[in-house]
Amino acid sequence: xxxxxxxxxxxxxxxxxxxxxxxxxxxxxxxxxxxxxxxxxxxxxxxxxxxxxxxxxxxxxxxxxxxxxxxxxxxxxxxxxxxxxxxxxxxxxxxxxxxxxxxxxxxxxxxxxxxxxxxxxxxxxxxxxxxxxxxxxxxxxxxxxxxxxxxxxxxxxxxxxxxxxxxxxxxxxxxxxxxxxxxxxxxxxxxxxxxxxxxxxxxxxxxxxxxxxxxxxxxxxxxxxxxxxxxxxxxxxxxxxxxxxxxxxxxxxxxxxxxxxxxxxxxxxxxxxxxxxxxxxxxxxxxxxxxxxxxxxxxxxxxxxxxxxxxxxxxxxxxxxxxxxxxxxxxxxxxxxxxxxxxxxxxxxxxxxxxxxx
Numbered sequence: 001x002x003x004x005x006x007x008x009x010x011x012x013x014x015x016x017x018x019x020x021x022x023x024x025x026x027x028x029x030x031x032x033x034x035x036x037x038x039x040x041x042x043x044x045x046x047x048x049x050x051x052x053x054x055x056x057x058x059x060x061x062x063x064x065x066x067x068x069x070x071x072x073x074x075x076x077x078x079x080x081x082x083x084x085x086x087x088x089x090x091x092x093x094x095x096x097x098x099x100x101x102x103x104x105x106x107x108x109x110x111x112x113x114x115x116x117x118x119x120x121x122x123x124x125x126x127x128x129x130x131x132x133x134x135x136x137x138x139x140x141x142x143x144x145x146x147x148x149x150x151x152x153x154x155x156x157x158x159x160x161x162x163x164x165x166x167x168x169x170x171x172x173x174x175x176x177x178x179x180x181x182x183x184x185x186x187x188x189x190x191x192x193x194x195x196x197x198x199x200x201x202x203x204x205x206x207x208x209x210x211x212x213x214x215x216x217x218x219x220x221x222x223x224x225x226x227x228x229x230x231x232x233x234x235x236x237x238x239x240x241x242x243x244x245x246x247x248x249x250x251x252x253x254x255x256x257x258x259x260x261x262x263x264x265x266x267x268x269x270x271x272x273x274x275x276x277x278x279x280x281x282x283x284x285x286x287x288x289x290x291x292x293x294x295x296x297x298x299x300x301x302x303x304x305x306x307x308x309x310x311x312x313x314x315x316x317x318x319x320x321x322x323x324x325x326x327x328x329x330x331x332x333x334x335x336x337x338x339x340x341x342x343x344x345x346x347x348x349x350x351x352x353x354x355x356x357x358x
Contacts, residue, residue: 007343018033165181210282
């Protein structure tokens with residue numbers, strides 16, 4: 001079997017295009033191009049969006065001599081499709097049709113698989129998505145909300161969640177599919193999930209539930225939210241913006257720069273310390289809730305995401321939950337690397353013929 005593979009990774013976000021080329025786990029290059037609102041606002045139909053992002057990708061590839069090497073696999077971040085299981089999916093005509101027609105919603109992430117598919121056909125290389133953001137492995141009991149008209153939904157940082165869980169499993173010398181974890185992605189958004197034998201069976205929704213974050217409110221007292229909705233202070237769009245972008249830490253402290261807040265805490269700012277303690281307190285409570293889903297049989301609690309670079313955050317959480325299980329910490333998030341590792345797993349073990357169908 002081939003020992004070294006060349007994997008091209010594509011991650012298209014709302015305002016950025018990220019591209020990486022990996023020789024197995026080793027990045028040959030990773031590059032991010034941020035786009036101005038003015039240039040994006042000029043784009044209209046889908047073909048214009050695809051052409052614009054493809055030009056960006058071509059410019060990046062042209063800067064690197066590695067482009068001349070033979071690529072074995074293209075791996076893109078997933079777009080808005082019907083719910084999927086975790087893992088790899090071959091990008092096929094059916095997926096592209098749903099993404100192009102925005103059958104399940106419009107988002108720039110839809111462009112990644114479309115471009116990867118076209119590039120793959122031109123190069124004669126397979127193209128896949130891995131651990132799509134629409135991954136939904138929740139058990140039926142976890143979907144019941146308490147109001148029949150509303151169902152709890154899966155919306156987690158799946159790519160980084162599963163990548164961190166796989167890293168933890170490797171430290172234990174076991175397969176991810178044979179272990180049980182609670183994984184906490186701690187960043188601008190926070191999701192806390194139960195991973196049982198390779199599946200995310202429950203978790204807190206990244207926008208609607210859970211602890212507050214640097215800019216999001218997380219769960220709120222329901223009756224008070226109803227009062228706020230009918231207060232006359234906000235339109236629907238304004239209230240959504242208020243809760244998702246001006247909530248959490250920024251609503252209390254006026255800033256969400258965590259490095260700056262860390263310095264304030266070190267300088268003795270008692271209010272800043274209390275708010276950080278409260279966020280970590282809420283994170284810890286949700287870890288405890290996920291522990292009950294696993295009936296306390298937890299191989300490890302895994303902390304990941306950019307907030308894990310801040311020791312004052314980690315140090316607040318650890319003593320609250322370390323009685324439940326060992327704690328493993330993988331700071332940061334690197335979606336290009338995670339996509340490459342997913343592709344490498346396919347090439348080394350699963351094989352392209354065994355990839356799930358869309």
